Amino acid sequence: MERRVRIAAIVLVVAWFLLPGLRGYIPPWIVFVVFAALELQFLAVGWRDRGAPSSPRGRAPQAVDVEELGGAGWRRPVLAHIDGFEVWLPRGEPAPPRERPAAGRRRLRRVEGLVALAALAVALLVLVPDRGWSSLDEAEQSRTGARLSAEAGRIAGHTARVHCDAEGKAVGVVQHADGLAEVGGRDAFLTPEICFRLHRLAFDGDEGSFGQTARAIAVLAHEAWHLRGERDEGVVNCYAFQSGVELGRRLGLSEATAARMMRQQLAENATFARSAPAYLVPGACHDGGSLDLDPKSSRFP
Numbered sequence: 001m002e003r004r005v006r007i008a009a010i011v012l013v014v015a016w017f018l019l020p021g022l023r024g025y026i027p028p029w030i031v032f033v034v035f036a037a038l039e040l041q042f043l044a045v046g047w048r049d050r051g052a053p054s055s056p057r058g059r060a061p062q063a064v065d066v067e068e069l070g071g072a073g074w075r076r077p078v079l080a081h082i083d084g085f086e087v088w089l090p091r092g093e094p095a096p097p098r099e100r101p102a103a104g105r106r107r108l109r110r111v112e113g114l115v116a117l118a119a120l121a122v123a124l125l126v127l128v129p130d131r132g133w134s135s136l137d138e139a140e141q142s143r144t145g146a147r148l149s150a151e152a153g154r155i156a157g158h159t160a161r162v163h164c165d166a167e168g169k170a171v172g173v174v175q176h177a178d179g180l181a182e183v184g185g186r187d188a189f190l191t192p193e194i195c196f197r198l199h200r201l202a203f204d205g206d207e208g209s210f211g212q213t214a215r216a217i218a219v220l221a222h223e224a225w226h227l228r229g230e231r232d233e234g235v236v237n238c239y240a241f242q243s244g245v246e247l248g249r250r251l252g253l254s255e256a257t258a259a260r261m262m263r264q265q266l267a268e269n270a271t272f273a274r275s276a277p278a279y280l281v282p283g284a285c286h287d288g289g290s291l292d293l294d295p296k297s298s299r300f301p
């Protein structure tokens with residue numbers, strides 16, 4: 001059971017790294033705290049058991065070995081004398097169950113725990129900080145800001161300035177936690193995470209994870225629609241998902257991928273909007289509806 005929980009935790013952490021889509025839903029500190037707590041518990045158990053006596057039966061098969069050989073069906077061999085030879089025969093009493101794992105196995109568990117903790121520390125200290133907005137030098141940051149400002153300006157219909165230093169908590173609302181913009185103004189603010197994802201797409205050709213990239217594009221388009229003068233959050237979302245197709249294509253995606261991303265954003269809108277109903281797209285947000293920006297096309301968004 002312990003082992004299964006632990007394997008599940010490791011799978012979760014690995015998946016969290018390899019499937020960045022998960023990162024949008026599970027904050028990193030939860031993953032790391034769960035994993036670290038689990039590993040510490042294993043270390044503590046291993047440490048506590050370190051003084052326990054090893055098997056009094058010497059090299060007799062251990063309960064764990066019996067389990068690996070098929071559990072209760074395995075029987076302790078008996079020594080028989082046949083024609084003057086000593087022969088082990090596969091019959092006799094079932095091996096008695098043992099409470100504690102063998103000493104070697106306990107040591108292995110402690111080593112496993114230490115290795116896992118070391119990997120975790122490397123991930124936290126080396127990998128994570130190097131892969132964010134702050135890892136970009138000033139020139140790259142301002143180049144990205146200029147590019148995103150230009151893209152926002154195309155949607156807004158006037159000059160826009162995109163700043164990459166918004167604090168999620170300053171914005172507050174769930175679906176809006178990654179950006180902020182003045183309605184009809186020139187200034188929009190995105191979180192460094194959103195800017196970094198768009199930077200990777202636009203300048204490094206890295207499409208990243210489907211969900212994260214889709215969200216980053218939708219957030220930029222959303223704020224741009226506020227700059228254009230639209231105040232209603234649901235309407236802004238409906239327009240943003242549609243503008244996001246062209247925006248994504250301009251930032252380097254194929255049109256088909258960009259369209260699929262925006263359809264995913266539209267599909268997830270109802271879930272997000274449960275905690276923030278103002279962000280729910282209106283009923284007219286469908287192909288041919290009054291909010292369809294391109295009624296001639298049969299694709300939506």
Ligand SMILES: [Zn+2]
Nearest residue numbers: 176226233236
């Ligand atoms: Zn908004």
